[in-house]
Amino acid sequence: MKASEVMADLRSRFPAEPEYLQAVEEVLNSIEDVYNEYPEFERWNLVERLCLPDRILSFRVSWVDDQGRVRNNMGYRIQHSNAIGPYKGGIRFHASVNQSILKFLAFEQTFKNALTTLAMGGAKGGSDFSPRGKSDMEIMRFCQAFIAELWRQLGPDTDVPAGDIGVGAREVGYMFGMYKKMAREFSGTFTGKGLDFGGSLIRPEATGYGNVYFLQQMLATRGIDIKGKRVAISGSGNVATYTAQKLLQLGAKVVTMSDSGGTIYVPDGLTDEQLDYIFELKNLYRGRISEFADRYPCEYHPGKRPWQLASFDIAMPSATQNELDGDDARALLQGGCFAVSEGANMPSTPEAVKAFIDARILYAPGKAANAGGVSVSGLEMAQNAQKLTWTAQEVDDYLRRIMADIHAQCERYGRVDSSYINYVKGANTAGFMKVARAMMAQGIL
Numbered sequence: 001m002k003a004s005e006v007m008a009d010l011r012s013r014f015p016a017e018p019e020y021l022q023a024v025e026e027v028l029n030s031i032e033d034v035y036n037e038y039p040e041f042e043r044w045n046l047v048e049r050l051c052l053p054d055r056i057l058s059f060r061v062s063w064v065d066d067q068g069r070v071r072n073n074m075g076y077r078i079q080h081s082n083a084i085g086p087y088k089g090g091i092r093f094h095a096s097v098n099q100s101i102l103k104f105l106a107f108e109q110t111f112k113n114a115l116t117t118l119a120m121g122g123a124k125g126g127s128d129f130s131p132r133g134k135s136d137m138e139i140m141r142f143c144q145a146f147i148a149e150l151w152r153q154l155g156p157d158t159d160v161p162a163g164d165i166g167v168g169a170r171e172v173g174y175m176f177g178m179y180k181k182m183a184r185e186f187s188g189t190f191t192g193k194g195l196d197f198g199g200s201l202i203r204p205e206a207t208g209y210g211n212v213y214f215l216q217q218m219l220a221t222r223g224i225d226i227k228g229k230r231v232a233i234s235g236s237g238n239v240a241t242y243t244a245q246k247l248l249q250l251g252a253k254v255v256t257m258s259d260s261g262g263t264i265y266v267p268d269g270l271t272d273e274q275l276d277y278i279f280e281l282k283n284l285y286r287g288r289i290s291e292f293a294d295r296y297p298c299e300y301h302p303g304k305r306p307w308q309l310a311s312f313d314i315a316m317p318s319a320t321q322n323e324l325d326g327d328d329a330r331a332l333l334q335g336g337c338f339a340v341s342e343g344a345n346m347p348s349t350p351e352a353v354k355a356f357i358d359a360r361i362l363y364a365p366g367k368a369a370n371a372g373g374v375s376v377s378g379l380e381m382a383q384n385a386q387k388l389t390w391t392a393q394e395v396d397d398y399l400r401r402i403m404a405d406i407h408a409q410c411e412r413y414g415r416v417d418s419s420y421i422n423y424v425k426g427a428n429t430a431g432f433m434k435v436a437r438a439m440m441a442q443g444i445l
C-alpha cells in the first residue's frame with residue numbers, strides 16, 4: 001500500500017470532504033510501514049475497507065419551534081466499524097455539522113476505541129441543529145424527532161451513542177427517553193445518561209480528567225511535575241471545564257479559556273471560585289465566556305483563540321477541529337511550550353502537528369489523549385449490562401489505568417529513540433493493528 005495512492009483515490013471519490021480526507025491521510029501516513037509488513041492485509045484490500053464507513057445514514061429531522069413554525073434539519077449517523085465491538089461514538093449538534101465532519105469523527109473514533117482496550121467499534125452522529133438560543137422545550141422536541149428516525153439503528157449490542165459538542169446530559173436524557181419509548185426496552189443504549197437512570201459516576205468528568213492523566217504520563221517520561229505549570233485551554237464546555245478542574249486540583253495554573261466568541265486570559269491562573277462560576281455560567285445560564293470578564297475583571301479578547309496571546313508551558317485545545325494552525329503552533333513553540341495534549345478531536349491542523357513533531361515536544365493527538373470519555377462510556381455499558389453501579393473511586397481508578405495503558409501502547413509503537421516518543425505514530429499504529437487483526441479474522445464483510 002502506498003498512502004499517497006490511496007489518498008489520491010479517496011480525493012477523487014470524496015472531493016468535498018476535507019476533514020475526512022485530513023483524518024485519513026494522517027493515519028495512513030503513520031501506518032504505511034507497519035501495514036506493508038503484512039502482505040495478507042494488501043491481498044484483502046484491508047486499508048480501503050477500513051477507510052470507508054460500514055454505513056452512512058442521513059435523514060430529515062422536522063420539528064416545531066416555540067412560535068409554531070415547522071423547522072427542518074439534517075440528521076446523520078455514520079457507523080464506521082464494528083470489527084471489535086458495537087458501534088460507539090457521540091452525537092454532535094452544531095450548525096457546522098456535515099457528512100465530512102462526521103465521517104472524520106467516526107473514522108477517528110474507531111482507532112480511539114481500539115486503544116481503550118474495551119470492546120467498542122467506531123461511529124459518530126449528529127445534526128446541523130444548533131442548540132444555542134433554543135428553549136428547553138425546543139431542544140426536547142428536536143431530540144425526540146431525531147431519535148424517532150434513528151432509533152431502529154440503535155441498541156445496546158448494535159450502536160450506542162453518547163454526547164459531543166452541543167449534546168450534554170440534558171440532550172442525552174431526552175434522546176434516551178424517546179429511544180426507550182420507541183424500542184420498548186430499558187437498556188444501556190446511550191452513555192452519558194443521568195445518574196438516576198443508568199449513568200456512570202465520573203462520565204461527565206472523564207474526557208477532561210483522562211486528558212490530564214495522559215498528560216501526566218507524558219510529563220513523567222521527562223521527569224516534569226505539573227505543579228505550577230501555565231496551561232492554556234481552549235473551549236469552556238464539558239471537556240475544557242473538567243480538564244481545568246483536574247489541573248487546579250494538581251496545582252497547575254489554568255490561564256485561558258474560550259468559546260466561539262473569544263478568549264479570557266487570567267495571568268495568575270483561575271481560582272476554584274472562578275472555575276465554579278464558569279461551570280455555572282455554561283451549564284446553568286448557558287452564557288458566554290465574555291461574561292466572566294464582566295464578573296472578574298481580566299483580559300478578554302473577542303474573536304481570538306488562546307494560542308498567540310501569551311507564553312504557556314502546556315496547551316490543551318478542547319473546543320473543536322482545526323482550531324490550532326501552523327502560526328499558532330510556531331507561537332506556542334517560541335513561547336517555550338513543551339507539551340500539547342488534545343482534548344478536542346483533531347484540533348491541530350496538519351501543519352501544526354508537523355511543527356510539534358519536528359520540535360520533538362510532548363504532543364498527544366486527541367485519539368489517545370481524549371479517549372477517557374469513551375472509556376468511561378464503555379464502563380457505563382459494563383455497569384448497565386451488570387445492572388450495577390460502581391463507586392466514583394472505582395471508575396476513576398479504572399480511568400487512570402486505561403490512560404496509562406493507552407500511553408504504554410503509544411510508547412510501544414511510537415518510541416523513536418531514548419528521548420522521544422512519536423505519539424501520533426504510536427496511537428495510530430496500535431489502534432490500527434487491533435482493528436486490522438479483527439477484520440482479518442472475520443473475513444470479507
Ligand code: NDP
Pocket residue numbers: 163164165166167207235236237238239240258259260261318319320321343344345370371373374
Ligand atoms: P461542548 O459543547 O460541551 O463544548 C464545546 C466548546 O467548544 C464550547 O466552549 C464551544 O463554544 C467551543 N466551540 C465549539 N465549536 C467551536 C468553534 N467552531 N470555534 C470556537 N469554539 C468552538 O463540547 P465538548 O466539550 O463535549 O467537546 C469539545 C471537543 O472535545 C470536541 O472536539 C469533541 O469532539 C471532543 N470530545 C468530547 C468528548 C466528550 O466526552 N464530550 C470525548 C472526546 C472528545 P460555543 O459555546 O461558543 O460554541
